[in-house]
Amino acid sequence: MSAAAATAPLPRQVRYLAWRSVLRTARQPIIIVPPLVFPLFLLAINASGLDAAVNILGFPADTYVAFALAFPFIQGSIFATNAAGTNVAEDIGSGFFNRLSLTPMKGPSLLAGQLTGVMLIGTIQAVAFLAAGLAAGVEIESGVAGALVLFALSLFICAAFGTIGLFVGLRTGSGEGVQGLFPLMFILLFLSSATLPRNLIAQGWFETVATINPVSYLIEGLRSLIIIGWDGEALALAFGVAIAIFVAGLLGSTIALRERLVRT
Amino acid sequence: MASQDARALANGRSAAGRGDNGIEAEGLVREFKKGPRAVDGIDLSVSPGEIYGFLGPNGAGKSTTVHMLTTLLPPTEGMARVAGHDIIREGAAVRNAIGVALQDAALDPLLTGREHMKLQGGLHGLAPAEIARRGDSLLDRVGLAEAADRRVGGYSGGMKRRLDLALALVHEPSILFLDEPTTGLDIQSRSAMWEEIARLSGERGVTVFLTTQYLEEADSLADRVGIIDLGRIVAEGTPEVLKAQIGRPTVEAAPAEPADGERLAAVLERFGERTPAAPDQVAVRLSSGTEGLADVVRALDAEGVGIGNLELHAPSLDDVFLTKTGRRLEGAGEEEETGEHALEPVTA
Amino acid sequence: MSARARYLAVVRTVAWRNIHSAVRNPALLLPALIFPLFFYMAFAGGLSAVGDLPGFDYYDYNAFQFVFVLLQSAAFGGVFIGFSIGADFDSGFTRRLFLAAGSRSAVIVGFGVAAVIRAAFVWALVFAIALVTGMEVAGDGVELFGLLGLALIINVAFFLFAAGTMTRMRTLQAAPAMQLPVFFILMTAPVYVPRDLLQGWIETVSKFNPMTAVIESGRSLMAGDPFHVLLAFAAAAGLAAVLVFWARTGLRRAEAAG
Numbered sequence: 001m002s003a004a005a006a007t008a009p010l011p012r013q014v015r016y017l018a019w020r021s022v023l024r025t026a027r028q029p030i031i032i033v034p035p036l037v038f039p040l041f042l043l044a045i046n047a048s049g050l051d052a053a054v055n056i057l058g059f060p061a062d063t064y065v066a067f068a069l070a071f072p073f074i075q076g077s078i079f080a081t082n083a084a085g086t087n088v089a090e091d092i093g094s095g096f097f098n099r100l101s102l103t104p105m106k107g108p109s110l111l112a113g114q115l116t117g118v119m120l121i122g123t124i125q126a127v128a129f130l131a132a133g134l135a136a137g138v139e140i141e142s143g144v145a146g147a148l149v150l151f152a153l154s155l156f157i158c159a160a161f162g163t164i165g166l167f168v169g170l171r172t173g174s175g176e177g178v179q180g181l182f183p184l185m186f187i188l189l190f191l192s193s194a195t196l197p198r199n200l201i202a203q204g205w206f207e208t209v210a211t212i213n214p215v216s217y218l219i220e221g222l223r224s225l226i227i228i229g230w231d232g233e234a235l236a237l238a239f240g241v242a243i244a245i246f247v248a249g250l251l252g253s254t255i256a257l258r259e260r261l262v263r264t
Numbered sequence: 265m266a267s268q269d270a271r272a273l274a275n276g277r278s279a280a281g282r283g284d285n286g287i288e289a290e291g292l293v294r295e296f297k298k299g300p301r302a303v304d305g306i307d308l309s310v311s312p313g314e315i316y317g318f319l320g321p322n323g324a325g326k327s328t329t330v331h332m333l334t335t336l337l338p339p340t341e342g343m344a345r346v347a348g349h350d351i352i353r354e355g356a357a358v359r360n361a362i363g364v365a366l367q368d369a370a371l372d373p374l375l376t377g378r379e380h381m382k383l384q385g386g387l388h389g390l391a392p393a394e395i396a397r398r399g400d401s402l403l404d405r406v407g408l409a410e411a412a413d414r415r416v417g418g419y420s421g422g423m424k425r426r427l428d429l430a431l432a433l434v435h436e437p438s439i440l441f442l443d444e445p446t447t448g449l450d451i452q453s454r455s456a457m458w459e460e461i462a463r464l465s466g467e468r469g470v471t472v473f474l475t476t477q478y479l480e481e482a483d484s485l486a487d488r489v490g491i492i493d494l495g496r497i498v499a500e501g502t503p504e505v506l507k508a509q510i511g512r513p514t515v516e517a518a519p520a521e522p523a524d525g526e527r528l529a530a531v532l533e534r535f536g537e538r539t540p541a542a543p544d545q546v547a548v549r550l551s552s553g554t555e556g557l558a559d560v561v562r563a564l565d566a567e568g569v570g571i572g573n574l575e576l577h578a579p580s581l582d583d584v585f586l587t588k589t590g591r592r593l594e595g596a597g598e599e600e601e602t603g604e605h606a607l608e609p610v611t612a
Numbered sequence: 613m614s615a616r617a618r619y620l621a622v623v624r625t626v627a628w629r630n631i632h633s634a635v636r637n638p639a640l641l642l643p644a645l646i647f648p649l650f651f652y653m654a655f656a657g658g659l660s661a662v663g664d665l666p667g668f669d670y671y672d673y674n675a676f677q678f679v680f681v682l683l684q685s686a687a688f689g690g691v692f693i694g695f696s697i698g699a700d701f702d703s704g705f706t707r708r709l710f711l712a713a714g715s716r717s718a719v720i721v722g723f724g725v726a727a728v729i730r731a732a733f734v735w736a737l738v739f740a741i742a743l744v745t746g747m748e749v750a751g752d753g754v755e756l757f758g759l760l761g762l763a764l765i766i767n768v769a770f771f772l773f774a775a776g777t778m779t780r781m782r783t784l785q786a787a788p789a790m791q792l793p794v795f796f797i798l799m800t801a802p803v804y805v806p807r808d809l810l811q812g813w814i815e816t817v818s819k820f821n822p823m824t825a826v827i828e829s830g831r832s833l834m835a836g837d838p839f840h841v842l843l844a845f846a847a848a849a850g851l852a853a854v855l856v857f858w859a860r861t862g863l864r865r866a867e868a869a870g
Contacts, residue, residue, distance in 0.1 A: 049810060
């Protein structure tokens with residue numbers, strides 16, 4: 001028998017687990033297609049159905065589709081949350097997590113690896129949504145550089161939401177638990193400035209909720225690049241909120257992973 | 265034979281403590297919150313290169329013991345050393361030295377067999393070329409060379425088990441833990457698995473800790489057997505010694521008429537001591553061995569006791585279990601206790 | 613027991629079981645409760661400024677959205693019961709039901725009855741909350757009854773769609789396949805603004821969408837100004853009639869599959 005096998009260094013572990021995550025994502029059209037189709041479909045419906053809203057005094061965009069283009073990026077991230085959480089919950093339920101636990105795998109490499117699959121979905125989504133917006137005649141006011149920042153911000157939001165999915169998946173070990181998160185996040189998405197700017201929301205209570213809701217700032221940051229140009233405050237808030245969600249989600253996931261990985 | 269076994273045991277115990285590929289446990293306990301003690305004080309010692317069969321019914325504590333020895337679960341009390349490393353303080357070193365195939369094959373249905381090898385080998389720090397070489401060899405060894413590039417979701421149960429075994433070996437561990445490796449397999453797959461396990465131990469000196477609920481598996485494969493029930497080892501030794509301690513064969517009979525049960529028992533008890541049996545049957549261990557069967561039949565005939573069924577059992581590990589626990593091993597996981605437990609485990 | 617009495621007994625038992633399961637496991641009921649409330653709050657609350665648009669003549673935006681949410685919950689309420697059918701197929705319980713029931717269609721009707729009962733509960737709750745949050749009701753009792761009747765037919769129609777789909781697919785995995793068409797048919801009706809304020813492709817699609825007639829008529833009943841009510845009932849009933857055929861043929865396929 002050989003001497004005890006070596007342990008792969010952390011970057012190498014991340015690479016292998018990321019490779020697995022990407023493979024699994026690519027082999028499950030069901031987790032790629034709905035996060036693309038559904039947000040685009042809703043965008044098409046809302047853009048057409050609410051186009052009259054541009055006539056509201058003070059509406060900040062010429063077309064509703066330009067205003068609403070930020071929406072699918074956030075909606076797509078919610079699907080990514082689901083995918084990340086479900087994948088890790090499936091691993092726990094099937095016992096594959098135990099298999100990984102019996103290798104020299106370190107906890108951070110598992111988290112990083114899982115998030116890689118999420119980022120793949122996020123990348124495909126971002127390209128698709130940007131392309132759809134441009135095809136619908138939307139002009140990105142911040143130009144090519146702004147489009148790149150939009151891309152980067154949307155990926156970061158995806159990763160941030162992914163950590164929330166990972167946290168719930170690790171904590172509950174159950175696909176149903178992760179699925180239960182989906183409606184809550186959907187509600188969070190709609191109780192925001194997703195459909196109208198905050199200053200045009202007539203119902204006071206709704207405006208208050210939208211102001212408190214961190215998702216509003218994510219949407220507003222993305223939207224500012226599309227319909228305004230370079231709005232430093234909106235971008236700072238968006239990145240700030242995304243970082244906060246990412247850090248909180250990562251911390252929660254790390255703690256949940258530590259509790260789940262009870263190996264000695 | 266007893267002295268040879270004792271020497272082997274003594275050698276094994278000292279070898280296990282010297283950092284070789286042995287296993288040693290003392291007073292292992294695992295309690296779960298709001299639950300019973302799944303493992304209630306296990307002492308065991310597995311010599312390097314030995315195949316140790318851990319036999320017991322469902323719920324006896326086999327898998328929990330394996331989870332502790334493989335560092336997946338910390339013990340509540342007690343200690344153990346695997347390959348010379350403490351399972352609590354040196355968990356990573358233990359994991360490097362062992363290969364594990366758990367009760368559920370735990371595979372990713374979306375990956376192929378070869379991709380599983382790549383992942384497992386990669387996490388163990390093997391170079392890509394080495395992973396490929398070992399992977400091909402192992403997949404061929406377990407008969408999965410042709411299916412290696414198919415997704416595991418399409419594998420049969422037997423194929424999954426074989427892949428599981430191959431994955432456990434990719435980093436060439438010195439100790440192999442197999443948790444019910446043949447449960448649910450057909451006869452051919454089971455035989456093939458046994459052959460491979462025997463080869464690993466015989467040719468490559470791998471220590472094998474095997475849990476099973478199949479008597480035949482423990483009997484034919486294991487060098488030594490530990491029988492576990494309700495979290496404790498109730499008997500331990502080589503299969504031959506354990507069965508020899510039970511010694512004599514058992515005759516088990518059912519009366520043709522249920523009302524004749526007591527008369528049947530009275531006749532049989534003249535030929536040996538009563539042993540626990542199924543509710544509608546009477547069993548005695550024959551004092552005079554197999555030759556006594558003819559006398560039993562003549563006596564029953566003379567007394568006019570009609571017989572519905574009459575069987576002669578050579579001693580089996582199930583009889584050992586029955587003697588120690590008052591229950592049959594098969595189905596014991598679902599039955600309530602009916603008899604007394606032995607106070608002392610039997611070792612040989 | 614006569615054949616009719618036996619049929620009704622099966623219907624009653626299946627309906628009772630479904631309601632009983634929902635009461636015992638409120639998590640099953642929560643989506644059907646929460647989503648209509650949530651959509652009402654999100655649309656009526658978040659988009660109320662749309663009610664001030666030139667050309668928007670409806671008397672109250674809350675009521676405008678309430679009618680849509682009512683009919684949406686009726687449709688999805690029927691679809692959610694389809695999930696129960698799918699789950700029963702996955703667990704094998706449907707086989708038990710089919711063996712026990714003299715007439716298999718009674719099993720499906722039982723699920724349909726449960727769909728109506730659960731939907732009625734949701735409607736009552738959404739209506740109460742809408743009133744508490746300031747929705748104005750301009751229609752009288754008869755008109756509101758008419759609105760309820762429309763909702764009932766929609767509930768039955770979409771339940772039949774779900775039953776026909778699930779008896780064909782015979783697994784809960786088919787759930788997304790059920791939800792998407794329902795979502796499409798609902799969202800391509802005038803959801804946010806009246807039809808004459810719609811522009812683009814959705815204006816064209818909504819013209820041919822049977823749900824448009826149902827929603828617009830429902831809103832007219834709510835406003836106390838009934839409009840094309842018979843057309844709406846005919847559209848809804850026509851949809852239901854077609855879907856009866858869908859459900860029946862699905863049941864035959866399920867029976868043939870064993």
